Amino acid sequence: MLELPEVLTLSKQLNEHVAGRTIEAVFLPTKPHKFCFFEPEPALFEKQIGGARIERAEGFGIYAEMIFDNGKRLSVDDGINLRLLTDDEVPKDYQLRLALSDGRNLVFTVSMYGGINVHEEGYFNKYYIASRESVSPFSDGFDALFAGRFAEARPNLSAKAFLATEQRFPGIGNGCLQDILFAARIHPKRKVVTLSEDERAGLLTTIKEVLGEMTRLAGRDTEKDLFGNPGGYRTVMSKNTVLSPCAVCGSTVVKESYMGGSVYYCSGCQKMVE
Ligand SMILES: [Zn+2]
DSSP, X not given: OOOHHHHHHHHHHHHHHTTTOBEEEEEOOSSOOTTEEEESOGGGHHHHHTTOBEEEEEEETTEEEEEETTXXXXXXXXXXXXXXXXXXXXXXXXXXXXXXXXXXXXXXEESSOEEEEEEOSSOOOHHHHXXXXXXXXXXXXXXXXXHHHHHHOOTTOBHHHHHHSTTSSTTOOTTHHXXXXXXXXXXXXXXXXXXXXXXXXXXXXXXHHHHHHHHHTTSBTTSBOTTSOBXXXXXXXXXXXXXXXXXXXXXXXXXEEOSSSEEEEETTTSOOOO
């Protein structure tokens, strides 16, 4: 799933390689996917964005969005795979294909579930609004947001839940949080109320540093970009490193199921504190 570093990478690539092109044709899903959600129904896309010119793209939270010269916007959420392909490269099955004026295609597929939406500014969807209104970890306002979220934390809230649930920090999900918590030396299941002042400050710093590094390197190596290439950031705690030794202390990288997903952590560096 895309998280903030990948969404920012995708929007940057769309600005560099797709902005200025016009939508020549809209191709509907070749094989409907039960968990690909469209708004409105894709049959209406042609009327809304057919012939429109892509002016620019933006990335925020878990969304990447293209903005057209007719005021329409096309946004995709974190579950959509968006690729820029030649006609020869277009797969047989896709959820949406936009033929561009430069002869290439934007092709949308979904792995588990995802949403493709065409709308105007001010789209009303709770996840979209949370992402749109989110405070970027790279902006000045993030420290105050982080402090506020901490002040609201319930006693039983774990570090993983704090970072990745309830839309507290749209764009930080179950991928990025693993490396953030490793860098902060915090166990994913540790209750945030047990963190010392120094550990809280350290977590705030590592959120900015790790997301910054992931973004600078065009996303994580567990995700792919507009061209299908994996990101340049090598994940430290992920499916790619499980059971290998921790680079810092040599302990084994552990994978456990937790809160409807997996957590990866170093049992040496990230001690559980009750
Ligand atoms: Zn370690």
